Every structure is written in C-alpha cells, then in structure tokens.
Amino acid sequence: MKYAFFPGCSLESTGWDFDRSTRAVCGALGIELVDIPEWVCCGSTPAHTTNASLSVALPVMNLQKAQAMGLPVLTACASCYARLRTANHTVLNDPEERGRAERVTGKPYDGSVEVRHLLDVLVNDLGMDAIREKVRHPLKGMKVACYYGCLLTRPPNIVAFDDAEHPSCMDELLTAIGAEPVEWPFKTECCGASLSITRSEIVNRLSHRLLSMARQAGAQCLAVACPLCESNLDLRQADAAKAHGPIPDTPVLYITQLLGLALGLSSGDVGLEALTVSAEPLLAGIGRDL
Amino acid sequence: MPDTLEWQNGTFLKEVERRSGTPVSACFQCHKCSTGCPIGPDMDLLSSQVMRMIHLGEERQVLESQAIWLCASCEACTTRCPMQIDIAAVMDSLRMMAVERKVELPNARGEQFNRSFLQSVCRNGRVFELGMMVAYKIRSRDYFTDAEKTGQMLAKGKLSLRPKKSGSAKAVADVFKRAEEEEKKR
Numbered sequence: 181m182k183y184a185f186f187p188g189c190s191l192e193s194t195g196w197d198f199d200r201s202t203r204a205v206c207g208a209l210g211i212e213l214v215d216i217p218e219w220v221c222c223g224s225t226p227a228h229t230t231n232a233s234l235s236v237a238l239p240v241m242n243l244q245k246a247q248a249m250g251l252p253v254l255t256a257c258a259s260c261y262a263r264l265r266t267a268n269h270t271v272l273n274d275p276e277e278r279g280r281a282e283r284v285t286g287k288p289y290d291g292s293v294e295v296r297h298l299l300d301v302l303v304n305d306l307g308m309d310a311i312r313e314k315v316r317h318p319l320k321g322m323k324v325a326c327y328y329g330c331l332l333t334r335p336p337n338i339v340a341f342d343d344a345e346h347p348s349c350m351d352e353l354l355t356a357i358g359a360e361p362v363e364w365p366f367k368t369e370c371c372g373a374s375l376s377i378t379r380s381e382i383v384n385r386l387s388h389r390l391l392s393m394a395r396q397a398g399a400q401c402l403a404v405a406c407p408l409c410e411s412n413l414d415l416r417q418a419d420a421a422k423a424h425g426p427i428p429d430t431p432v433l434y435i436t437q438l439l440g441l442a443l444g445l446s447s448g449d450v451g452l453e454a455l456t457v458s459a460e461p462l463l464a465g466i467g468r469d470l
Numbered sequence: 471m472p473d474t475l476e477w478q479n480g481t482f483l484k485e486v487e488r489r490s491g492t493p494v495s496a497c498f499q500c501h502k503c504s505t506g507c508p509i510g511p512d513m514d515l516l517s518s519q520v521m522r523m524i525h526l527g528e529e530r531q532v533l534e535s536q537a538i539w540l541c542a543s544c545e546a547c548t549t550r551c552p553m554q555i556d557i558a559a560v561m562d563s564l565r566m567m568a569v570e571r572k573v574e575l576p577n578a579r580g581e582q583f584n585r586s587f588l589q590s591v592c593r594n595g596r597v598f599e600l601g602m603m604v605a606y607k608i609r610s611r612d613y614f615t616d617a618e619k620t621g622q623m624l625a626k627g628k629l630s631l632r633p634k635k636s637g638s639a640k641a642v643a644d645v646f647k648r649a650e651e652e653e654k655k656r
Contacts, residue, residue, distance in 0.1 A: 189597040194628045218637035221591045225543050226584040229562045230569070232656075234649035238591075241638065241645065274491075284648045334545035335556075344549050370508040370544035377606065378579040379540065380615060382512050415619065454626050 181305065183254035183296070184246040185213035186264065189221050190257055195407030197451030201436035202256045202298060204450055208443045209306060209314065213254065216245050222263040225374050236277060237284040239267035243293045244285065252294035254301060256436065258406035259373075262331035262339060264295045269338045297332065299405055299435065300341040303349040308356040316444030318358025319466055324438070325399035326350035326361050327390065329409045330370050344368070350403055350435055357442035364397035366390050371412040381423070383412050388424035391417065401431040401462050403438055410434060414456045431459040441468065482529040489563040489656070496553040497521040503547035503557050513537040514576075517547050517557050520564070533568040539580035566653075582609040592646045595636030600629050 191199035206213050219242050228235035243264065246253045255261045271278045271291035282288055302311065328347045336344040345368060351361040369390060372383035391413060394402055404410050414432040421427045433455070440450035441463075447470050452459050460470045478484050478495070487494050497518070504516035515523065515537040523532050532538070538561050547557035568575065575581055586606035590598050603620070607613050623629045636642065 189599075192596070192634050193599050193630060194623065196627060218595075220595045220636045220638050220642050221597055223591065224587070224597075226587040227591075229543070229565045229580075230584045230588060231649050231653050232562070232566070233652040234588075234646065237645050237649055238642070241641070280652050284645055284652055286644075286648075330542075330544035330546070334549045335558075336549060368546075370542050370546065372508070373542045373544065374583070375509075375540070375542050377603075377616075378583045378610075379512075382509060382540070385511075386508055415622070454628065456622065456626070 181210065181301070182212040182214065182251060183301075184216050184249045184251040186216050186219055186222075186242055186246075186253050186255040186260060188255065188257040188260035190259075190407035194411050195257070195434075197454035198256055198407055198410070198434045198436065201434055201440050201450035204445050205436045205440050205443065206298075208440070208445065209302075209311070211254075211301065211306070214249065214251065216242055216249070216253070219245065222260045224259055224263065228263070228266075233280050233284055235263070236267045236270050236281045239264045240271065240281045240285050240289050243267065243295075244287050244289050246293050247289070252296060254296050254298060256298045256405065258297070258329060258331040259408060261295065261297045265338050268293070268295060297339075297341065297405075299332070299349050299353070302439075303353055304341065308352060311353070311439075312356050315357050315442050317442055317466070317468065319354070319438060319442050320358050322359040322462070322466055323398050323400045324354050324359050324361050325364050325394035325397060325402045326354065326367060327394070327402045327404050327409060327413070328367050329404065329406050330368065330373070332405060333368060350405070353435065354403065354438065357439060359438065359442075362394070362397045362399045364393055364399070366393045371409050373408050373412070376408065376412050376416070380416070380419070383416060384420040384423045387413050387416050388420040388427065391420065391427045391430050392425075395428060395430060399430070400465070401433055401459070403433055403435045405435050417457055429457050429461075431455055431457050431462050433459060482527045482532075483524050486524050486560060486563060486567075489567065490556065490559045492556040492559055493553065494521055494524050494555060494560060497525070497555055498553065500552060502550050502552065506546045506550055508544060508546070509540045509542055513540050517541075517561075520560070521555070521557070524560075530573070532564060533571065533573045534576060536576045538564040538568065539575070539577060579610050579612070582606060585609065588646075590633075592643055593639070594633040595639035595642040596634060598630075598633035600631065601633060
C-alpha cells in the first residue's frame with residue numbers, strides 16, 4: 181500500500197503530533213507514505229468563503245502533483261480531506277469550473293486522482309483483522325468518545341466513506357485495539373472550527389457542550405481526526421470550563437495516537453507531550469507511562 | 471437546478487442561485503437547517519430565515535447580517551436539507567457578495583481573518599500561523615484574546631517562528647492572481 185501523502189499546514193504546526201503519529205502508525209502497519217513534493221495549502225475555509233476559483237485551484241495544484249507521482253492521495257486532516265474531495269467533485273461535475281481550475285493553475289486536470297482519508301484506508305482496506313494481529317498493548321478498558329466532527333462525513337455526496345449521521349469507523353477501530361467506545365449523541369456535532377480565532381466565546385460554548393456530554397456518557401477521553409477539533413477541545417478546554425462550568429480534565433487524542441500506543445509505540449513516538457490536557461492519568465489506567 | 475420563473479430574472483434570488491449553483495427557491499421553510507445549526511443560538515438570522523429573505527429580495531438585511539459570517543461551514547444544513555439546497559455554499563456566496571458590494575460588515579473579524587490567512591498562503595504557499603495571527607491581530611485590533619496561548623503553543627512546538635515555505639510558493643502567488651481575475655468575470 182503506497183500513497184502520495186498530503187500532510188497539510190496544521191500537521192506542520194499546531195497538529196505536529198497528528199503528523200508524527202500518522203507516520204508512525206503507517207510505518208508500523210506497512211502503509212508507505214511518500215510526501216507530495218512542494219505541496220501547498222488546500223485553502224481551507226478562508227478560500228471557499230472568499231474566492232470560489234481559488235478554493236478549487238489550490239487543492240487541484242496538489243492533485244496535479246500527485247497525478248505526476250502516479251499514486252492515490254492519502255490525508256489525515258479532515259479539513260484538507262474535504263477540500264481535496266470537493267475540488268475533485270467540482271472538476272468532475274462542472275465543466276465550466278474545470279476549465280476555470282485549469283486556466284488558473286495553468287495545467288490540465290481531469291479530477292481522476294483518488295483521495296482517501298487515513299481512517300478509510302485503515303478500516304476499509306487494511307481491515308480490522310490485520311490491525312488486531314499487530315496489537316501489542318491493547319487499550320484494555322479505556323472508555324473513549326469517538327468525535328468525528330463535521331468534515332469526515334459531510335457532505336455525504338462528497339466524502340461518503342462512513343454514515344453522515346451515525347459514523348462508526350473510529351468506534352470499530354478502537355474496539356479492535358481493545359478500547360471501549362462509548363455511545364454518545366454528539367459524534368458529528370461541530371466544535372466551531374475556525375471561529376476559534378474570531379469568535380472564541382462560541383467555540384468555548386460548543387466545546388463545553390461536547391466535553392460534558394462525552395463525560396456524561398462515561399468517556400475518559402476523546403478520539404479525534406482533525407487538528408482543529410483537537411485544538412478547540414484540548415487547548416481551549418480550560419477556557420470552556422471557566423466560561424461554562426467545571427469539567428473533569430479530559431484528554432483529547434488523535435485516533436492515530438491511540439492506535440500507535442496499542443501497536444506498541446511509545447508515547448514519544450506518537451507525540452503525546454503535545455497535548456495540553458495531559459494523557460498521563462489515562463495511560464496509568466492501562467499500565468503505561470507518558 | 472430547476473428553472474426559476476421569468477419574473478425572477480435579475481432578482482437577488484436569481485443572483486444567489488447563480489453564484490452558489492444551488493436552488494434556493496426550492497426552500498419550503500421546514501427549518502431543519504436552523505434546528506441542527508450549532509451556531510444558531512448566536513445568529514441574528516437563522517439559516518432558514520436567510521433562505522426566506524433571499525426569496526423576498528431582502529438583499530441589504532441578508533448581506534449585512536452577522537449570520538453569514540458566523541456560519542462555521544460544518545455542512546450539517548447542507549447534509550440534512552430535504553430539497554438538496556447546499557445551504558453552506560449559499561453562505562459562502564453571500565459572504566463574497568457582501569465583500570464585493572462593500573456593504574458595511576456588522577463584525578468584520580471573519581473577513582479580516584480570511585484576508586490574513588490567505589495573504590499568508592499567497593506569500594508562503596502554506597499558512598505561517600504566527601505571521602497570520604499577527605496580521606489578524608493588527609487588522610482586528612483584538613490584541614488580547616488568547617495572548618497567553620501563544621506562549622503555551624510555542625512551548626509545545628505548535629507554532630514555529632519562521633514560515634515553512636513551499637517550493638511552489640511562486641506558483642501559488644500566480645494562482646492567486648489568476649483566481650482573482652477569474653472571479654471578476656463571474
């Protein structure tokens with residue numbers, strides 16, 4: 181299994197631990213990642229709310245590079261994933277927009293490069309049996325709330341590898357590695373995303389709602405697959421508690437960090453020191469150190 | 471998109487439908503979008519109200535609303551609309567129209583953030599968080615929110631002091647230029 185890897189800007193900065201744990205987990209599972217050379221930002225929300233041509237052209241620049249590599253694209257960031265898939269969808273379904281994207285990038289592109297999310301590849305290609313075989317330290321008894329957020333499953337006509345309202349791929353994966361995913365109703369509720377910077381009071385309200393519900397459902401921690409979800413729930417957790425009432429410290433880990441630990445990688449291998457709310461008590465519960 | 475009636479030609483509704491590529495006129499006010507909107511409690515207009523006001527041609531009220539800038543693009547409304555209206559795409563188009571028509575923005579932070587973010591991408595090919603944040607703080611004059619977080623993030627290696635420039639930064643700058651020209655022709 182070999183993929184053109186699109187890390188995206190967050191994985192170089194606020195989500196460096198997502199980058200490290202993704203690479204470590206893929207290495208351990210025999211998924212080969214080749215970085216797209218000189219990849220560029222996907223444009224994220226600021227592009228699609230400002231300039232429609234740009235919001236297609238920036239992802240297309242990366243897809244053209246991947247096409248030259250002859251490999252399907254794999255990405256871990258939920259937001260980059262949605263932008264790359266949306267660009268493909270636009271190019272494939274709207275000849276006028278395809279023409280625009282080709283004029284703007286100065287190169288042809290037919291929309292044919294496959295874009296996969298890491299979770300899709302783990303659950304649907306590699307499969308639970310292959311992962312179960314490689315588990316060295318099962319996360320026995322760890323109660324996790326799987327938080328999918330918005331863009332992993334929405335809009336379903338574009339991303340579509342799991343159910344839009346009741347996704348289960350992370351729950352399946354966590355069960356396979358010995359953890360106990362909890363049933364909770366906010367799997368796909370939004371954390372406020374990039375309002376984090378412009379309207380942090382809204383993000384505090386939404387994060388508080390998510391964290392308290394996860395706790396009520398009996399979770400000790402949350403699993404995420406998006407750098408913005410991670411920072412809104414982890415870095416802003418103290419602010420959310422201050423504004424809306426106390427919540428017990430709740431570590432928010434990338435799914436790749438939890439998977440890495442189960443595969444026998446160390447907490448440093450998966451970058452757990454990057455978390456604001458420490459995972460130490462959580463690890464102690466499964467007989468591991470930070 | 472279904473054909474709208476002839477008398478609608480040239481109306482705000484028609485213009486929004488053309489820009490967003492989605493049939494706003496199909497909205498029958500079931501309010502499913504507003505019910506599931508995570509930002510609803512903070513909005514001055516709910517998304518279903520925005521749809522109705524577009525029908526009624528209330529251009530100013532819609533383009534000057536906070537709501538269009540508060541949408542988090544979570545796509546819950548788009549996913550759930552029984553008429554397949556891409557409501558999140560309508561919000562995107564409304565923001566662009568508000569900026570193009572130079573309406574007075576009720577809270578310019580969303581637009582200031584977008585500009586700071588895209589300027590950083592145009593310059594480096596990728597986002598340089600620290601530079602982007604400084605540019606945003608200067609534009610918004612919102613110096614103190616999250617000031618303490620910068621130190622925390624630097625200590626955790628979550629912010630770098632220098633941009634990690636893409637080797638394709640020059641090509642990105644050209645793409646920005648051509649994308650702006652394309653938008654003018656829309």
